[in-house]
Amino acid sequence: MSQKSLTLVLLTMFACSGILKAQQTFSVSVDEVKNGKVKVEPAIPADGKVAEGTVLTISAKPDKNYALDAVYYSVKGMWGDMYHECMASPYEVVINQDTKLGASFIEEDEVDHLMVAQNIPYAKPGVKQLKYDVFAPEGARNLPCIIIIHGGGWIWNTEDIMRGMARELTKSGKYVVFSIDYRWAGNRDGDEVGNTMADIIGDVFGAIAHIMEHAADYGGDPTKIAVTGDSAGGHLSAVAGTMPNKIGDGGFGQTEGVFEFMPSYMPENKTVDQVRAEMMAAIKAAAPSYGVFGSDRLNHYSEDPKADDSWKEAIAPLSNIPNAEERKIPHYLTRGTKDGLIPDDGVKPYVDALVEAGQRVQYVQVGGAGHAFFDWKPDDNTKATFKKYGVYYINEMETFFNSVFYQKN
Numbered sequence: 038m039s040q041k042s043l044t045l046v047l048l049t050m051f052a053c054s055g056i057l058k059a060q061q062t063f064s065v066s067v068d069e070v071k072n073g074k075v076k077v078e079p080a081i082p083a084d085g086k087v088a089e090g091t092v093l094t095i096s097a098k099p100d101k102n103y104a105l106d107a108v109y110y111s112v113k114g115m116w117g118d119m120y121h122e123c124m125a126s127p128y129e130v131v132i133n134q135d136t137k138l139g140a141s142f143i144e145e146d147e148v149d150h151l152m153v154a155q156n157i158p159y160a161k162p163g164v165k166q167l168k169y170d171v172f173a174p175e176g177a178r179n180l181p182c183i184i185i186i187h188g189g190g191w192i193w194n195t196e197d198i199m200r201g202m203a204r205e206l207t208k209s210g211k212y213v214v215f216s217i218d219y220r221w222a223g224n225r226d227g228d229e230v231g232n233t234m235a236d237i238i239g240d241v242f243g244a245i246a247h248i249m250e251h252a253a254d255y256g257g258d259p260t261k262i263a264v265t266g267d268s269a270g271g272h273l274s275a276v277a278g279t280m281p282n283k284i285g286d287g288g289f290g291q292t293e294g295v296f297e298f299m300p301s302y303m304p305e306n307k308t309v310d311q312v313r314a315e316m317m318a319a320i321k322a323a324a325p326s327y328g329v330f331g332s333d334r335l336n337h338y339s340e341d342p343k344a345d346d347s348w349k350e351a352i353a354p355l356s357n358i359p360n361a362e363e364r365k366i367p368h369y370l371t372r373g374t375k376d377g378l379i380p381d382d383g384v385k386p387y388v389d390a391l392v393e394a395g396q397r398v399q400y401v402q403v404g405g406a407g408h409a410f411f412d413w414k415p416d417d418n419t420k421a422t423f424k425k426y427g428v429y430y431i432n433e434m435e436t437f438f439n440s441v442f443y444q445k446n
Contacts, residue, residue: 062086063132065093068111068139068415073099075108075140087132097126097140104148106141107197109415114193120414122197124155124170141415150174151207154255159247160240160301162220163228167301169217169244170196172203174210177256181263181442183214184245186277188268188409191222191237191338199270201413201423205431211443212435213257217244219273222338233338234352235289235298241273242284243301246312249319250304263322263438267411268378271328272335275354275387278323278366282359284313289351290343296351317364322441324369324434326411327379330387331355355387361395368398369437371430373406399437403430 065087067075076096081087095108108128111118112135121130130138154171161167174180183206185199196216203214219240223231249259266274285297286309300312307315329335332349339348350356359366368391372384384400391398403410403426410426412419 061089063089064135065132066137068137070140070142072103072142073097073105073140075138077138089133091132093130093132093138095126095128095130095138095140097142099142099145102145103142104145106143107200107415108140109138111137111139111415116193118416119193120197121195122415124153124197124200139415148204150210151204152177152255157247157251159217160243162236162240162301163226163232165220165226167218167220167240167244168196169215169248170200170203171255172200172207172214172216173255173257174207174213177210177213179253179258180211180213180256181261181438182248182252182257182259183212183263183265183438184248184274184277185214185216186241186264186266186270186273187216187218188266188270188412191234191269191336192225193221198412198414199267201420201427202265202411202431205428206435209435211439213252213255215244215248215252215257217241217248219244222336231338231340233289234336235296235339236301238273238276238280238298238352240301241277242281242298242312242316243303245277245316245320246300246304247302249315260319261321261442262319263324263441264320265324265326265434266328267326268328268409271325271379272330272354273328274323275325275328275330275368276352276357278320278325278368279354279359280357281313281316281320282364283351283357284316285309290339290341290348294347296348320366322367322369322438324371324437325354326371327373327376327384327408328370329379329383331383334383355390358390358394358396361397366396367437367441368396369434370398370400371403371434372400373403373408373410373426375405376408378408401430401433 078094107122109122110130111120152173156168196218199216220232252259264274264277287295287297332353337348388400406426
């Protein structure tokens, strides 16, 4: 057999056995950029095909009178383009699917009052590093803290999606704002054992514990906290507002009738009893937006065979509202009248139960708005919706917060 024939035979054998495989490529493109410039290194080939595993670095430079909003990449997800973002440039992206790259810019006067600290780590109970972002007005000192919890069906998004709200809430100079991340339900983060709703709630309380420990570093007062969030974050912020009394180390459902949430971060010098007491005293207001409050629409995400409806009741704010004589937690709730995910009759029972418990509550329906109008993403449609509905009602929400933290005696 000739050398050439032998080579062909060996190549065929290797290919059939899987030893030789063509390297997979994905389509990569750059979105249209406004008010700035973007550079990608190494350069994307003319045909837009990039080998799997390639690391691309995106650098962004704003035009005059503009600032960087975020550098990003987006991939197709269950709700269209799903964004992964960074508020600093450059930003590295590993290509493992069809991807769009880009950068978003914002008017400089929208952010020139701010000190932003991004990706502050607070815990790593699983595969994903948990973190939060801080938005502090210049010169902040002993200001009340607002903690924002993002939505995404408990299975998507990060704290980045709430940066528009965070920036808006700092413009008056009255608040330091923290936007937190948490584990995704099930195996979405790559954890071998799926994350339950009790785990997620533990992350929320862990983030708050870490923020209380470090709030003063950013000019915040750890004894004055408000919580807000939208959609899944609406549920989680209602939990944070109404249920810090459930913080404990007794486990969730492991002992019959015992449902406690262990914070995924605990200060070294404090017991769980101390953290519970301090958090109950510090959280003074809640503003859940278009959230889920009743057990009938909640999932505990547990595979424990003992899990039953009582496990859902234990994660439902509607079932755990404190009486105002024991602990006051005023509420401000919003919902868009065209919200196809959260109906009015999904919010009204929570409002009625708060009233029945003697709590102060304001429920505002936003005419014409759909779901997620407090979100912020790089696309023009999301930005336009935020400006149309989000800005006004964030300011209304801040008026509510002012009534709690700045009311004159």
